[in-house]
Amino acid sequence: MREQIKKIDPKLIPTRTLNTGAKIPAIGLGTFGSDSIPHEKVAEAVKNAIYGGYRHIDCAAVYLNEPQIGQAIKEVIEEGIVTREELWITSKLWNDQHDNVEASCLKTLKDLQLDYLDLYLVHWPFRNYHAPNCDGDARNPDSKPFDIEDFVETWSEMELLVKKGYVRNIGTSNVTKAKMEAILERVNTIPAVNEMELHPCFQQTELFEFLVKSNIQPIGFSPIGSPNRPERDKTSTDAIDIEDPIVQKIAKRLGVHPVTVCLKWAMQRGQVPIPFSVNPRNYMGNLEASISEPITDEEMEELKSSDKNSRLIKGQVFLWEEANSWEDLWDLNGTITK
Numbered sequence: 001m002r003e004q005i006k007k008i009d010p011k012l013i014p015t016r017t018l019n020t021g022a023k024i025p026a027i028g029l030g031t032f033g034s035d036s037i038p039h040e041k042v043a044e045a046v047k048n049a050i051y052g053g054y055r056h057i058d059c060a061a062v063y064l065n066e067p068q069i070g071q072a073i074k075e076v077i078e079e080g081i082v083t084r085e086e087l088w089i090t091s092k093l094w095n096d097q098h099d100n101v102e103a104s105c106l107k108t109l110k111d112l113q114l115d116y117l118d119l120y121l122v123h124w125p126f127r128n129y130h131a132p133n134c135d136g137d138a139r140n141p142d143s144k145p146f147d148i149e150d151f152v153e154t155w156s157e158m159e160l161l162v163k164k165g166y167v168r169n170i171g172t173s174n175v176t177k178a179k180m181e182a183i184l185e186r187v188n189t190i191p192a193v194n195e196m197e198l199h200p201c202f203q204q205t206e207l208f209e210f211l212v213k214s215n216i217q218p219i220g221f222s223p224i225g226s227p228n229r230p231e232r233d234k235t236s237t238d239a240i241d242i243e244d245p246i247v248q249k250i251a252k253r254l255g256v257h258p259v260t261v262c263l264k265w266a267m268q269r270g271q272v273p274i275p276f277s278v279n280p281r282n283y284m285g286n287l288e289a290s291i292s293e294p295i296t297d298e299e300m301e302e303l304k305s306s307d308k309n310s311r312l313i314k315g316q317v318f319l320w321e322e323a324n325s326w327e328d329l330w331d332l333n334g335t336i337t338k
Helices: 039-052 066-078 101-112 148-163 177-184 205-213 245-254 258-269 280-288 297-306 326-330
Strands: 015-017 023-025 056-058 088-093 119-122 170-173 193-197 217-221
Touching: 039 056, 039 066, 039 280, 066 101, 088 101, 101 148, 119 148, 119 193, 148 170, 148 177, 177 205, 205 217, 245 258, 245 297, 258 280, 258 297
Parallel strands: 056 088, 088 119, 119 170, 170 193, 193 217
Antiparallel strands: 015 023
16 A cells, blocks of 8 residues: 555645644545544554655544554654654543543543643533544533633643643534634633635634634644545535536636635645544645646635635534534634533
């Protein structure tokens, strides 16, 4: 398999500097297999991607594949392909572990066979748990709206992980502008990043600009529009980024796949995309997008009109019983929905 992979010099991959001074590679490999790809296949992709030049791997406990990924990381380090210090490994605290932050982090470290994480995120800003593979209409009676007191309690434990050396940087994920404003008023450590859905058809401009102004690095999941997302998140009105006319026009000019345009847009805008694939041609093509011919300033401006406000990962399985719809998770009127 490795003989088929065209290696890219990792020193050529751009980086972003976080508010802690740490430098994160400007593109990473996601590892969420959408409940359909075997853990061993994801781990194989991680191993071959690192061989090919990736240095940034985005993991999460809830993906249930960290033991397999950990073995892959261990093997590439033992083979001398990379040192631990050259890698950037992210993981995330799952919703049912907000009361067990340190124990959850230590389990992730054990599963990944690491002494520390470069980045640890609060996966969702509330403690709402859903059963694996549940239906989109499922509601957990214990779920409740975002509570700033609960979050601050969890964040304090995240801060302790840094002090104890288990984690180098901490951040948030799936946090809206309204929630982030409330968080920033209460915490001692500003999140280094906020991981969020970002792609040309869902640009979240107001939140993106607020994060940049607050010196919080946006990391974009689903950067090509998440075609393999769970069925519960799909609706007939969802936009398809790679079919967007502007994306396709730019792809034709560059002689590349529309996926490459989505990733170039993301990196040139300043966010860190984390596309997922287990296909060597695809994930190495994604990495190459970070160093090949850029989109012009005029094209970047034109792509602003591709925004259709099309959220693909709706999160409805995290709703509390009194909530009306998945939109209640996202504070669309600018205030935290209760």
